[in-house]
Amino acid sequence: MNIVVCVKQVPDTATERKLRSDDKTLDRDAVDGVINELDEYAVEEALRLKEAHGGEVTVLTMGPAKAADTIRKALAMGADKAVHLVDDALAGSDALSTSYALAQALGRVGFDVVVLGSESTDARTGVLAAMLAERLGVPQLSQARKVEVNGSAVTIERVTDYGYDRVEASLPAVVSVVEKINEPRYPSFKGIMAAKKKPVETLGAADLEADAGQLGLAGAWSEVVDFAVAPPRAAGTVVKDEGDGGAKAAEFLASKKFI
Amino acid sequence: MDFTLPETALAVQRGIADVCSRYDMGYWERCEAEKRWPDEVWADLAKGGWLGLGVPEEYGGGGQGLLEMAVATETLAASGSAGGSAFTYVLTPGFGALTLSRHGTPEQKGTLLPRLATGELETCFALTEPDAGSNSLAISTFARQDGAEYVVNGQKIWITGVQRATWMMLVTRTIPAEEAKPRTNGMTVFLVNVPEAVEKGQLSYRPIPKMGANTTPSNMVFFDDLRVPAANVVGEVHGGAVVLWDILNPERILLGASALGGAEVALRVGVEYARQREVFGRPIGANQAIAFPLAQVQAKIELARLMLYKAAWLFDQGLPCGTESNIAKLTASQAAWEAADAAFQTHGGMAYSLEYPVARLLTDARIGKIAPVTEELLLNYVATQVLGLPRSF
Ligand SMILES: Cc1cc2nc3c(=O)[nH]c(=O)nc-3n(C[C@H](O)[C@H](O)[C@H](O)COP(=O)(O)OP(=O)(O)OC[C@H]3O[C@@H](n4cnc5c(N)ncnc54)[C@H](O)[C@@H]3O)c2cc1C
Numbered sequence: 001m002n003i004v005v006c007v008k009q010v011p012d013t014a015t016e017r018k019l020r021s022d023d024k025t026l027d028r029d030a031v032d033g034v035i036n037e038l039d040e041y042a043v044e045e046a047l048r049l050k051e052a053h054g055g056e057v058t059v060l061t062m063g064p065a066k067a068a069d070t071i072r073k074a075l076a077m078g079a080d081k082a083v084h085l086v087d088d089a090l091a092g093s094d095a096l097s098t099s100y101a102l103a104q105a106l107g108r109v110g111f112d113v114v115v116l117g118s119e120s121t122d123a124r125t126g127v128l129a130a131m132l133a134e135r136l137g138v139p140q141l142s143q144a145r146k147v148e149v150n151g152s153a154v155t156i157e158r159v160t161d162y163g164y165d166r167v168e169a170s171l172p173a174v175v176s177v178v179e180k181i182n183e184p185r186y187p188s189f190k191g192i193m194a195a196k197k198k199p200v201e202t203l204g205a206a207d208l209e210a211d212a213g214q215l216g217l218a219g220a221w222s223e224v225v226d227f228a229v230a231p232p233r234a235a236g237t238v239v240k241d242e243g244d245g246g247a248k249a250a251e252f253l254a255s256k257k258f259i
Numbered sequence: 260m261d262f263t264l265p266e267t268a269l270a271v272q273r274g275i276a277d278v279c280s281r282y283d284m285g286y287w288e289r290c291e292a293e294k295r296w297p298d299e300v301w302a303d304l305a306k307g308g309w310l311g312l313g314v315p316e317e318y319g320g321g322g323q324g325l326l327e328m329a330v331a332t333e334t335l336a337a338s339g340s341a342g343g344s345a346f347t348y349v350l351t352p353g354f355g356a357l358t359l360s361r362h363g364t365p366e367q368k369g370t371l372l373p374r375l376a377t378g379e380l381e382t383c384f385a386l387t388e389p390d391a392g393s394n395s396l397a398i399s400t401f402a403r404q405d406g407a408e409y410v411v412n413g414q415k416i417w418i419t420g421v422q423r424a425t426w427m428m429l430v431t432r433t434i435p436a437e438e439a440k441p442r443t444n445g446m447t448v449f450l451v452n453v454p455e456a457v458e459k460g461q462l463s464y465r466p467i468p469k470m471g472a473n474t475t476p477s478n479m480v481f482f483d484d485l486r487v488p489a490a491n492v493v494g495e496v497h498g499g500a501v502v503l504w505d506i507l508n509p510e511r512i513l514l515g516a517s518a519l520g521g522a523e524v525a526l527r528v529g530v531e532y533a534r535q536r537e538v539f540g541r542p543i544g545a546n547q548a549i550a551f552p553l554a555q556v557q558a559k560i561e562l563a564r565l566m567l568y569k570a571a572w573l574f575d576q577g578l579p580c581g582t583e584s585n586i587a588k589l590t591a592s593q594a595a596w597e598a599a600d601a602a603f604q605t606h607g608g609m610a611y612s613l614e615y616p617v618a619r620l621l622t623d624a625r626i627g628k629i630a631p632v633t634e635e636l637l638l639n640y641v642a643t644q645v646l647g648l649p650r651s652f
Binding site: 076185186187188189190191192193196 | 271274321
């Protein structure tokens with residue numbers, strides 16, 4: 001089975017994140033990059049699928065040069081090879097232009113199943129899997145807490161508010177996973193050493209045979225117009241109960257248009 | 260001269276940090292408070308092959324040297340486990356696996372190394388006796404030959420990790436110290452199967468209530484006609500000193516590395532507090548009285564690390580490393596103590612609260628100045644062996 005797992009390098013959630021003043025995108029140079037947490041679960045699931053059904057796991061990432069660290073981590077966990085989509089023309093992509101670039105790359109790499117985390121900790125749009133499936137014209141199975149492949153069918157347990165739905169589709173397909181799905185393995189010593197020798201193919205925008213107008217900032221449908229630091233929390237209003245506390249509280253809420 | 264760490268050591272740094280990132284300071288504090296072995300970390304280290312780093316590849320290990328193991332120990336300690344808890348890495352990967360890799364018989368290596376590499380078997384090391392600590396050649400635990408077996412009688416103290424160990428690396432005398440010429444002659448190292456000996460009533464132990472490092476108990480151990488097959492001798496009969504030096508030098512380097520990691524975490528905690536705590540309307544770290552001791556510690560950490568890596572490198576090259584490992588151990592444990600003390604002072608009254616991590620770090624750092632060898636004995640070594648001053652003993 002040809003398994004592709006999409007991973008993203010995100011700013012370490014433990015560090016302070018800043019937006020750049022010029023193009024108002026996240027300043028990725030200023031922070032430590034780590035693998036998006038949910039993507040570790042995606043890599044783990046991809047590896048388990050390979051262990052159960054054979055085949056190969058390819059890591060696909062789009063990101064600046066330093067995202068190579070994230071690729072190495074996924075390779076150290078056990079993936080076989082990687083494709084790194086890196087080009088200044090891709091900077092500033094929103095979810096829509098990212099999905100376009102990744103879909104073009106996937107068309108080139110080929111796949112039976114694409115596994116990815118259901119959202120990333122930086123932008124948290126959570127729409128990439130759906131966009132990707134739509135662009136590739138294959139079924140999307142989202143929010144999986146369990147994945148099984150049987151011949152040419154894939155079945156997942158999709159997490160819902162009330163429990164889970166069993167969703168089945170034919171391969172090829174896109175599967176997004178949640179953290180309940182597994183316990184990601186740590187890279188082993190041998191895994192880390194072996195990762196250094198695994199092939200990483202670098203692709204630029206030109207390799208994608210893409211419409212340049214749909215890539216990067218140029219292709220983004222969303223635009224950050226302005227941003228500001230969240231204001232520090234102001235002192236609260238204390239309602240003193242002198243028999244009319246309820247009415248005063250209601251008045252306050254009404255003044256703020258909460259009720 | 261090239262100071263970059265080899266790729267293997269960088270891989271260790273990254274890999275161990277990855278494992279440790281799932282265990283915060285609170286985890287280690289709980290282990291210490293509950294006096295329990297860090298089972299979860301141990302299992303993760305085992306799974307990733309990190310425990311077998313120093314075991315040759317043919318026995319299922321990583322085939323790496325002491326440098327990689329030192330980096331592993333340092334990284335583990337620096338993640339929050341600090342000095343005491345880094346015993347986790349020294350007892351089995353160090354005392355057991357490293358020693359047997361160098362000195363084990365083919366039989367001992369074949370049966371033990373693969374299972375030491377996976378952490379399935381654990382070891383401890385028994386040298387110190389109530390009347391022989393700094394003067395370890397004066398040990399009196401005696402092994403008398405009886406056909407194909409040896410019969411051991413005597414007593415050890417401070418033996419750490421007996422509870423979990425399947426095998427004890429036991430240092431004995433086969434020629435009494437008074438009769439041995441030179442004094443290093445007549446020592447023999449044995450592999451003792453602890454659970455078996457306990458079951459037969461030939462070995463017993465009692466934990467010593469201690470001030471810190473409680474993730475791993477330290478014990479009094481008693482040998483009562485303990486019978487050990489001759490096949491369990493490590494190295495040569497009477498020639499145990501050769502094995503012993505190859506235990507003690509790596510021990511200094513690994514516990515030096517654990518002290519170094521302890522210094523790093525204490526400094527991190529101290530600096531963090533110095534940045535956040537405001538007194539007289541400014542962060543206390545803006546006062547040089549607070550900042551300079553922390554800066555001083557940073558300098559000492561860098562120096563100790565250089566010395567430590569050099570000592571480990573020498574050992575891996577098969578070159579003499581006695582002076583360097585002693586100096587590395589001395590400087591690393593001093594850095595640990597000064598780091599913990601500076602972090603402690605920086606915390607003001609909060610340092611004394613057990614809700615902050617500094618008290619544990621200070622307690623942990625204190626052992627480094629005593630065990631596995633005291634600061635005085637290290638200085639003695641430098642004074643007599645390096646400076647050629649007259650011996651005091
Ligand atoms: C937590 C802990 C764990 C340990 N784990 C182990 C273990 O697993 N296995 C093991 O075998 N041992 C272990 N030890 C023992 C440790 O190695 C010894 O405690 C250490 O070597 C010191 O010996 P001692 O306690 O007998 O001190 P002593 O030798 O009695 O020394 C007492 C003091 O006198 C000083 N002194 C002695 N002679 C001189 C001199 N000539 N010049 C100047 N000063 C001198 C010493 O430096 C020290 O300050 C452990 C100890 C501790 C505290």
